[in-house]
Amino acid sequence: MLLEGYTLPGRVFTVEKNCIACNKCITVCPVDMANQVYRSLDQKRKISVNSKYCISCGACLNVCDHGARDYTDDTERFFLDLTMGETIHLVVAPAAQVNFSNLPRLFGWLKSLGVGNIYDVSLGADISTWAYLKARQEWSLSTVIAQPCPVIVNYCERYEPELLPFLAPVQSPLICLAIYLRLEEKLKGKIAFLSPCIAKTDEIEDPNTGRLVAYNVTFDKLKRKLAEMGVDLSQYPKTGFDGRPPGIGHVYSRPGGLGETVQVTDKNIWMRQVDSVDNAYSYLQEYHNRIEAHLPVPELIDILNCKGGCNFGTGTHQHTSMDEVDYKTNTQKQKKIDELVMETADGPVYGIEEYFDNVLDWKDYRRLYTNHKIENGTFTDEDLDDVYYNLRKNTVEARKINCHACGYGSCKRFAQAIKIGINMPESCIEYERSRLLHDTLTPLLNHAGLEAALEQALWLYQTRQHDDLSILMLDVDDFKMVNDSFGHDVGDEALKAVAKAISRNIGEKASAGRWGGDEFMVILPNTCQEEAEEIAETIKQAVKDSDVLPHGEHFTSSVGVACARDDDTPLAVFQRVDRSLYEAKKHKIPRSRGR
Numbered sequence: 240m241l242l243e244g245y246t247l248p249g250r251v252f253t254v255e256k257n258c259i260a261c262n263k264c265i266t267v268c269p270v271d272m273a274n275q276v277y278r279s280l281d282q283k284r285k286i287s288v289n290s291k292y293c294i295s296c297g298a299c300l301n302v303c304d305h306g307a308r309d310y311t312d313d314t315e316r317f318f319l320d321l322t323m324g325e326t327i328h329l330v331v332a333p334a335a336q337v338n339f340s341n342l343p344r345l346f347g348w349l350k351s352l353g354v355g356n357i358y359d360v361s362l363g364a365d366i367s368t369w370a371y372l373k374a375r376q377e378w379s380l381s382t383v384i385a386q387p388c389p390v391i392v393n394y395c396e397r398y399e400p401e402l403l404p405f406l407a408p409v410q411s412p413l414i415c416l417a418i419y420l421r422l423e424e425k426l427k428g429k430i431a432f433l434s435p436c437i438a439k440t441d442e443i444e445d446p447n448t449g450r451l452v453a454y455n456v457t458f459d460k461l462k463r464k465l466a467e468m469g470v471d472l473s474q475y476p477k478t479g480f481d482g483r484p485p486g487i488g489h490v491y492s493r494p495g496g497l498g499e500t501v502q503v504t505d506k507n508i509w510m511r512q513v514d515s516v517d518n519a520y521s522y523l524q525e526y527h528n529r530i531e532a533h534l535p536v537p538e539l540i541d542i543l544n545c546k547g548g549c550n551f552g553t554g555t556h557q558h559t560s561m562d563e564v565d566y567k568t569n570t571q572k573q574k575k576i577d578e579l580v581m582e583t584a585d586g587p588v589y590g591i592e593e594y595f596d597n598v599l600d601w602k603d604y605r606r607l608y609t610n611h612k613i614e615n616g617t618f619t620d621e622d623l624d625d626v627y628y629n630l631r632k633n634t635v636e637a638r639k640i641n642c643h644a645c646g647y648g649s650c651k652r653f654a655q656a657i658k659i660g661i662n663m664p665e666s667c668i669e670y671e672r673s674r675l676l677h678d679t680l681t682p683l684l685n686h687a688g689l690e691a692a693l694e695q696a697l698w699l700y701q702t703r704q705h706d707d708l709s710i711l712m713l714d715v716d717d718f719k720m721v722n723d724s725f726g727h728d729v730g731d732e733a734l735k736a737v738a739k740a741i742s743r744n745i746g747e748k749a750s751a752g753r754w755g756g757d758e759f760m761v762i763l764p765n766t767c768q769e770e771a772e773e774i775a776e777t778i779k780q781a782v783k784d785s786d787v788l789p790h791g792e793h794f795t796s797s798v799g800v801a802c803a804r805d806d807d808t809p810l811a812v813f814q815r816v817d818r819s820l821y822e823a824k825k826h827k828i829p830r831s832r833g834r
Contacts, residue, residue, distance in 0.1 A: 250295045250437055251310045253287045258307035260284035262666065264299035265646025269520040270398065271618045274299070274646075275661040284665060292616055294393040295438035296544050297553025298516045310437045312554065313454035314464055317431050320454075321353050326428030327454070328355040330416055331480070333364065333489035334435040334549045336571075337564045338458045343477035348470060355428055356481040363416025364488025366604060368500040369592050370409040373601035378408070382536045384526075385497045387411045389442040390544035390553075392608065394520060398617070399527055400610040410606045411442060412491055417451035418604055424482065429453040433461065435492070435552030438544075447607045457554030486591035487575045490568055492549040497541045499572070503580060503589050511537040515546035618655035626654040628739070630664055631673050631682045634747040644668040677752075680731060681738035684752025689760050692750040693809045696762045700803050708803035709771035710812055711761035712820040713737070713778065716795045718757035725788060732787040733794060740781035744774060760816075768802045775800055797823040 264286055265274045273292040279285050288299075288308075299308045321327060329349060331342075339345055346357050367387065374380060386392050386406045395402045410418065413432055420426040431454035432439060443452040465472070487503065490496035495512035502508065513522045519542055529536050545552050550564045580589055630650075632638045638650050645653045645666045656662040664670045676688030684692060693710070700708040715721070715737060722730040734757060741751045741761060750762040761778075763771055775798040782796045799820030803812050 250290065250440060251288050251293055251297065251299065251308060253285065254307050254309055255279060255285055257305045258285045259305055260286050262644065262646030263302045264308065266643065267298040267302045267516065269296055269298065269516050270294060272616060272661055276663055276666055292613065294390055294397065295441060296390050296516050297437050300553060312437065312440060312457045312460050314456045314460040317454040317456050318464065326355055327431050328426060328428055329357045329431050329433055330360050330413065331357060331433040332435050332492065332549065333361045334492040334552060334555065335433055335458065336489065337550050337559060337567055338435065338555050341472050343479060344472040344475050346478040347475035348472055350478055351475060357478070358416060358420065358482045359480045359485050360412050360416050361485035361488035362483060363412035363419065364491040364500065365486040365591050366415040366419055366595060366599070367409055367412045368497065369595045370415065370601040370604040371407055372501065372505070374408050382538055383407045384540040384542060387491055387497065388543045389436065389438040391519065391542055393438060393441055394523065396608060396611040397613050399523055400612045402523065402527055403608045403610060406608055408605055410448060410604050412488065413439065413442070414448045414451060415604050421451060422603060423598065431456055434458070435549045435555045437553040447609060459554050459556040462556065486579050486589065487572050490572055493564065493568055494543055494548045495541055496548065498539060501539060504586065504592065508539055509537045510539045510541055513540065513542040514548055516544060519544055618652055620655050620658055623651065623654040623658060626658050628742060629682055630654065630667060630670050631677060633742060640669055642668060681735055681753055683738050684750060686755055689752040689754060690809065692762055696750065696764055697803055697807060697809055697812065699764065701805055705764045707765055707767045709763040709766045709768060710801050710803070710816045711763065711771060711775050712799040712816040713759040713761070714797050714820055714824060715757040716797055721794055729788065736785035736787045737782055737796065740778050740785060744777045744781055768800065771800050799823050
């Protein structure tokens with residue numbers, strides 16, 4: 240059990256007081272083990288985030304109705320360092336242009352607080368595309384996964400490292416711009432990123448990006464800060480971007496945007512555009528499988544974690560219409576194409592790429608990746624019988640209810656989660672329902688459950704839907720002596736062993752339960768007297784072979800058998816099997832032992 244209020248550290252975390260363990264976060268999570276169920280000090284179920292497995296996709300943030308998931312970024316540290324007199328420049332994601340209606344005045348306010356220059360990351364996107372085309376030509380790359388999305392990088396490094404050789408060998412637009420500013424503009428001071436993405440913090444802290452950017456300030460947290468401070472942006476002057484104007488790199492922030500920039504000069508490239516948590520990771524698995532099978536794959540995979548792309552990123556809290564976003568993006572794109580693209584007899588010439596050809600070396604913008612493969616990070620265990628037994632899922636049908644209430648989509652995945660210790664049986668709605676009719680100590684039916692099962696079985700037999708019906712009544716011999724000699728805790732283990740011996744030796748259509756104390760009943764449809772007696776002997780031997788008692792001691796059981804009759808009532812058949820058990824116990828030699 241975790242301490243109250245405690246969450247495993249990470250980018251995304253649980254606000255425990257708001258969590259009602261509705262399991263939506265588990266449902267939408269693209270990886271198996273990022274969500275872990277536990278009980279708080281008040282014994283309520285809660286779901287924490289384990290950063291070892293979390294890829295910062297933000298799906299749980301979007302789906303949670305209760306405010307139980309939040310995330311960390313660098314907004315507070317950014318403002319604190321500004322007040323301490325740090326020199327900080329701002330680079331701004333293209334998505335800001337559709338996420339802030341008064342962006343120029345926002346810049347004016349930030350400059351009034353001491354922010355230095357403000358640059359458009361669209362220029363970094365232009366550099367990234369140019370460098371990708373150079374790498375593709377120089378290294379004869381046949382297929383590449385674009386990587387402006389850090390969540391995709393997180394996933395590949397942790398779960399599909401075999402794909403790392405296919406990730407674009409070029410930095411993201413953010414890092415490309417930071418490199419450009421350091422190398423070409425000789426920019427001094429720290430760099431902060433005004434960002435639509437939670438996971439950009441992972442990127443800027445990655446040694447493979449040079450740690451050139453010091454802060455990830457998300458749109459959402461900045462908007463919260465503005466509201467908290469009561470800032471009226473209309474009181475501040477409009478301020479534009481500093482530095483070189485970009486080309487059409489702003490389209491990177493929507494699905495397929497990278498492809499749009501590539502197709503300015505290469506219209507025939509085979510490109511696959513993928514976006515959203517629902518599609519991205521299943522596609523990467525499919526892509527991996529096709530590569531291993533030596534099947535054709537697209538030349539460029541333009542893949543983003545967020546539905547709608549970065550304009551609707553995990554750190555945006557965006558409610559704008561996609562059509563409105565596209566309209567603004569298209570208008571700006573056409574303006575830039577008219578300014579910078581010239582059609583010639585040899586094909587289109589893109590003015591900004593001519594500048595890059597003359598001034599930049601694409602190898603300055605290379606990106607490397609690190610294999611952070613998580614061992615045992617996915618559900619693979621198939622040996623689940625004991626888990627199913629404890630969940631009271633003792634038939635094939637019960638193991639395939641797959642109601643989705645637990646969040647995993649299948650009983651099998653839920654059982655796998657329980658086995659590795661990241662969930663608990665109470666998350667299963669069928670298990671919770673069954674508790675009304677099941678024993679609290681064993682996974683078998685309780686007295687009420689047995690009465691209902693016996694009544695149903697007898698009706699099926701008497702209406703000729705079953706050919707035979709046999710009932711077993713089992714009792715542990717000298718159970719009081721077991722408790723007195725070894726303690727009640729050992730006695731409980733003995734009863735559990737009896738329940739397991741019964742469950743493993745009866746068919747899926749049979750019912751079994753604890754009638755009370757150390758007495759158990761087994762209901763065997765379509766089973767004649769002779770077959771029932773064979774089953775009884777098998778169960779007795781299994782009980783005798785159990786090894787729960789100390790010092791190699793064993794305990795035994797007695798079983799009575801009765802077959803149903805056409806005129807039986809539940810009480811009548813119970814009285815007959817109870818007398819049969821009494822007769823069986825009469826012939827047992829009493830067991831004696833001193834403690």
